Amino acid sequence: MNAALSWMKAYVPDLDVTAQEFTDAMTLSGSKVESYRCLDKNLEKIIVGQIMKIERHPNADKLIVCQVDIGEKTIQIVTGALNVKEGDKVPVVLDGGKVAGGHDGGPLPEDGIKIKKGKLRGIESDGMMCSIEELGSSRDMYPEAPEMGIYILPEDASVGADAVELLGLHDAVFEFEITSNRVDCYSVVGLAREAAATFRKEFHPPVVEPSGNGENIEDYVQVEVRDTDLCPRYCARVVKNIKLAPSPQWMQRRLAASGIRPINNIVDITNYVMEEYGQPMHAFDYDLLAGHKIIVKRAGDGDQFQTLDGQLRTMDHDVLMINDAEKEVGIAGIMGGENSKITDEIKTVVFEGACFDGTNIRLSAKRLGLRTEASGKYEKGLDPNTAFEAINRACQLVEELGAGEVVGGIIDIYSKKQEPVRVKFDADKINSLLGTQIPAEEMKGYFRMLDLGFDEDNQEVIAPTFRQDLHCLADLAEEVARFFGYDNIPTTLPSGEATTGKLSYKLRVEEIARDVAEFSGFSQSMTYSFESPKVFDKLLIPQNDKLRQAVPILNPLGEDFSIMRTLPLNGLLTSLSTNYNRRNKNVKLYELANIYLPKSLPLSELPDERIQLTLGLYGEGDFFTVKGVVEELFDKLGMAKRVHYQPDCDRPYLHPGRKADIVYEGMVVGYLGQIHPEVADNYKIGDRVYAAVLDMPKVIPFVDFDRKYTGIAKYPAVNRDISMVVPREILAGQIEDIIAQRGGKILESYKLFDLYEGSQILAGHKSLAYSITFRAKDHTLTDDEVSAAMKKILNGLEKMGIQLRA
C-alpha cells in the first residue's frame, strides 16, 4: 500500500513531521513503513521565474537567450527548450542549486545534478529553467507537462516563490507493509487515522455530503441479489449527463503518488475512492445494461465470459457474476466485462459499491488466474458499511468535479447487517498481560484516538465495523501496547517455577552421532526431504519394492521435489556428486535427517518419520573406514555387545560383494557397503563410493549411558597366537564368533594381526592369524587354564574344517 504524506495530511491537518519521523513512529505503532521517497529530494534553489524577453542565440541556431524575472532581479538564461514564450512563468533553478534528474527522464542520480552559472556558446547563463523530468517527476504525475520541454507554471504563480512548493513536490510517498488483519489500513483514511493516533493529532475524515437530484434511482435501475451468502451488501447509484474530462490536478497528483495513472474524471473518481476508502468501485455503462437490471448470482458451470481485458474465460458455479436482464456483464469483485465497459461515448453510468465474500473472491480469482487490484482488496474481507460510504463519496466527488448529474437515491441491498463487536474492558487484566501499570483512563484515551466506542455502563469497548480485528481482551491489549509504545513496556524475565533446560534423549543421541561422525572426518550436509520418483531408478530399486511407496506432495514445485524420501542415499550421493564434479578430492559427508515411510497409501495417518545417520565418502577411505565410524559410535553410545555384519542382504544400491546389514543383538539397525558402481555412474561419480546408513530409531533403544568402572587388571595377561588356513568363504566374523563363544571367562580380547591370500596358500583359501589374550581378575593364570581355553577354541575351529598352521 502506497500513500503520499500530503494525502494523509488532508485528514490530519496538524500533522507536521519529516518523512523519517513519520516512518519511525508509524512503524513502531504497527503500520510498518517499508520505504519512502521524498519528492523534493535534490531540489534546491528552485523558484518561480517569469520570462520577460526571448532572443536568438547569436552563435547557435538551436539555443535561445531568455531574460527571466526572479523577483529581486532579472537573470539571463540560455536554453535549448523551444516551448517557452515571453510572459510564461517557469521553475528556475538558480546558480548553486540542484535538480533531481536530467531532461531525458532517466534514472535519478543519487545526489542530483548541481547547477552552476557559466557560458553556453559564449553567452552567460545564470541558471536553468526546468522540465518536469528535471524536477524528478514525470508526465504520468503531471500530464499537463509538455513532452520534452520546460514546465509552464500557472499564470497566477507569484514570481520569486518556491516553485517546488507550488508543484506540490514537498511531499513524500510511503510504502507500507500492512498486516492481513488490518484491512482498514489498506486505505488512505485508515492510515491517516493511525497517523493521527500515533502523533496524537486530530483526525478529520472526509465528510460525505448528500448528493443527487430530485429523481429517484428506482426509476432507472433495479438490483436483485440472488446469492446473498456471497454478497452481503450491494449498493448502486446512477450518474447521468456524464461530462468526461481530465480530473483536477490535486486528484491526479494523489493518484499518481499512489502509483495510479490518471485517465479521466469518472475513472479517476473510482480509483480515488478505492485508495481513499480501500473500497473497490465499479462503473457500468447504463445504456449497455439490458433491461436496466442488475442481478448478482453464481455463474453457470462452463459459462464463457469475455472480461474487459479482451480475454475469454470459463466460469464455474462458485464464481459470483454480475448480470443484466439477459447476460453476464462482470465477474463480481474481480473484473468487469467487455460488453459493459466504459467508453468515451458514455452518457450514464451505474456505480457499484459492493461487499463480496472475501474467501470466495480469493478462491475464484485463483481458479480463474485473474488477480486484480479489486480482487486483492476484496479478498481481505471488506466492511459492508464502507461500501455504502464509498459510493456516496464517489457521487459527492462527481458533483464537486462537475463530472455529471447524480440521480437521487441509492439502491442498497444489505441482507445481513454487520454489527459492531463489543469487547469487555478490564484494565487490570490488560496490565497483567503486558507487565505494565497503565491507568484505565489512559487506555480509554487510546481507544478514543482510534475511533473505538466505549460503553461506560457495561465497561465495553465498541469496535466499529471497519475494525474487524478486535474480538477479545488480548486484541485490546495490543491496541494499548501499540500506543503506550512497545519500547516503554518494561523488560523482565519470567518468574515462577524453575525448569530444567535439557535436550530430549533422542537429541542427545543425535548430538553424539554428529560428534563421532565429525571426529571421524565427516562433514555435515543438509539436503531436501523431497525428491524425484526417478531416484528409485537411479538407485536400482526394483519396481515393486516397498521403498517406492513414497508420500506424494499434491502441489510440488516440480517432479524433482514431488515425493517424500523413503531412503536417505539420494541426498548424500547428489552432494558427493556435486563435490566430485567440482574436482574436490577426498570428500567425506554425513547427514542426520528423516526419511518418511507411509503406514499406508493413500496416507490416512502421519507417516513414520525415521531419523537416519548417513555416511558417505569417496577418495581416501574404504568399506572399513565407514565400518569404523559405525563401531566408534556404538562404543560412545555404550553399545558394548558384538556387532554382526550380514553380507547376505537385499541392498540393490550396494556392490553385491561389498555390502552388509549391520546387526546388533539380532536386529538389523542399518547397512553399509560400497555403492554399486552402476549407481555411482548414475550420479556421475567416477570413484568408489562407500556409505553407511544407521536407522537411528532402531539404534536408540540399545543406547546405554550408564558407565561402571571395572578395575584395571592387577594380574598379568597371557597371549597366545594362532595361525590358520581357512576356505575363502569362511568369514573372519565366524572365526571370531568361535573365539568369543569358546574362550570362556578368562578371554580378555582377540585381534586379527595377519591376513594373507595368495600364491603360497592353497587355492581358494586364506591365511589368518589371531593374537588371543587371556587374563583373570583375581589371580595369575596358570598354563593349564590357558591351554584348556585354547583347546576349546581350537576344537571349535577344527569342527569348522579349519586347518591350524604350526
Add this chain to the structure above:
Amino acid sequence: MKEQLERIKEEALRKIEASDALEKLNDIRVAYLGKKGELTSVLKSMKNVAPEERPKVGQMVNDARALIEAKLEETKAALARKAREEQLRREVIDVTLPAKKANIGHSHPNMVALKEVERIFVGMGYEVVEGPEVEYQDYNFTKLNIPPNHPARDEQDTFFINPEICLRSQTSPVQARTMEKGKLPIRMIAPGRVFRADEVDATHSPSFHQVEGLVIDKRITLADLKGTLAEFAREMFGEDSKVKFRPHHFPFTEPSAEMDVSCFKCGGKGCRFCKGSGWIEILGCGMVHPHVLEMCGIDPEQYTGFAFGVGLERIALLKYEIDDMRLLYENDIRFLKQF
C-alpha cells in the same frame, strides 16, 4: 718404583685425555686398573718392597688409582654430554613443515547457529523438543487460530499431502502439541525443518529451518517476552546488541511483534547488511492467543504465555555473511570446511 708409578699415571692420564669414545675409556680401565692391569701388577710386585716402605708405596698406588678413576669418570661424563649434544644437533627438525591433522569434519552452518540458540535457551531452563515434519493441518493451522479458508493456508505457501495432512509450514505446530500434553509450566524450544512452496533462489528455499519457542506459566507478561528475547539477542549477537519490538500480526499470538536487533555488522550505523537502517529483522513473537490456549486445553484465565519463531538460515546467512542460500544445500566441502 716411584718413577714407574709416575710413568704409569702419566701415561694413563694422557691416554684418557686422548680418548674420544666410551669403549676406549673402558679399554684404558682394563689396561691400567683391571686384574691384569699395569697398576694392579705394581700392587702385586709390592712383595719386593721393603716392609717399612710398603704403606707408603701402597698409598702412592692408591692415589694413582684414584686419580685415574676420577679422570676416567670425568671424561666419561664429558663424552656422554658430547654424545647427547650430538644427538640433539642431529635431531633438529623444521618446525614449519605441515602439521599432521586428524582432519576432523565440520558442522553445517545451520547446525552451528542452532547449537548456539540451544545453548542459550537450555541455559535459561528451556527443554529442546521436536515435532513431526509431515503434520496434520489441524496442528499446522486450525489449532494455531488459522481456520479453514484462511489465506495463510493458500497453496502458494504450503505443500499439501491431502485435505488433512501437509508439510508443516512452520515449527509452531509443536506449540500446540506441547500444550496439549498438559504438563505445565512449559519452557521449550523446538528446532526443525519447515517447508514452503518457494522456488529455489539466492534468498529462498522450499525447505528451511525454524526454532520455535514457547513459555506458558502463570503471570507471564509481554515484558517477560521482551526481557527474554533481549537476553537471547545479547548472547547470540553480542553484549552490545540492542533490540526493538514492532507491532505485527500473527494469527496465533496477540499482541504480536517483530523483533529487530541492532545491526551486528555495523553496530547500528547503517551498512549493506542492514540496508542502511542499522536494524536487522530477526524474529516474530507474541503473547499466545487465548483462543490457541483454549484449543490446546489450557485455561487462559489461569495461564498466559509467549511464543517466538526464529529462522535459522536467516541467522546463519547474516552471521556468517553467506550471500546465497543455495550454498547451504549444495554441501560443497569447500563451503562446509569454513564452519
